[in-house]
Amino acid sequence: MPPLVLKVDSVQLAFNERKILQDVYLECQQGQVIGLLGRNGSGKSSLLRVIFGMQQASYKYVSIDGTFIHKGYHNNRIAYLPQHSFLPNNIQISKLTKMLVDEVFWDSFTELNIYKLHAYKTPGQLSGGELRQLEMLMIIHSKAGFILLDEPFTHISPIQADEFKPVIRACAKRKVIIITDHQYYNILDVSDKVILLNNGCTKHITHNNELITYGYLSGNHIQLRS
Template structure:
């Protein structure tokens, strides 16, 4: 089966007359990880929310393999990890997972220590770090064709970040993943392609040096 392609084009997002995003082109096909980098307030999270369908810009065109998508979340085409906690309280974790997990990844989820140890409990019994890991897993292993991750490496330890990168790479064998984080080294490490958002424009990054050229980094280590 042909891999699906998510295309986001001609996004125009303005706040109080200030153009946040104005010439955006983003493409992601199943089987790849696309990393988005950019300074604070450049519109990275807004772009993900526009694709997901929870932020309405002045103009956008989002499609999956040519089919126009008004709201990405409808029919579970796109899943999104927000920066904040999002799981409802008072429901057993296994019941929360049952509704959204892709059967192809149910064994992976069941084998993960967080799920294995807590699936009979509710989120109230998890620590902040454990909850964040669970939230990430439930999005990555969801039934959606495309996964959007907003700051997945924030609030987790370096060793957990390494484990997460392995999970992302495995999941990306059959899904398209778009992610953003300020921990740029993790993004560079896990992504097949990098897009930089600067002054409202998306710029493909061919080489790490481009990040210095565009003023995102002062130097490359």
């Protein structure tokens, strides 16, 4: 069976006549992690919401395997991790897990330390970092074949981030994952392909040094790997 393919093309979005997105093209297939980078206000979160179907655009073309989709969240085709917390505060984590996690991933998810530590607590009893970890892990282990992660490393320590990158990679074998975060080094570590949003347009990065060329990073920011 051929891999699932998500295609996003010709997205146009403006707020108060200010163009946010105007020349966007993404094509990604099952097994890939796509890293989406850009400066604050470049439209990364807006693009994810457009793909998911909760942000109306002036124009968009979003398709799965060549079939246009208007609302990506219908039938659990696409799952989205927003920047804000989304789990209800008063329902036990174990019950939320049964509702959100795909049975294919059940054994691997329930073996995660973060789950075992907090399974019988509610989201309201967790710290911001603990809650962010669980929400991100629930989304990537969900039934959806396409996963959109908006700032998943927020409030998560570098050690924890390094622990979760292999989990993201493992889940990506069955899914398409598009991930954006202001911690660009985490995106570079975990992604198969990197796309930069610059002046409303997508720039497909073939070498990390292009992030300097396009002005996203300064030359002395980091020593980029090829």
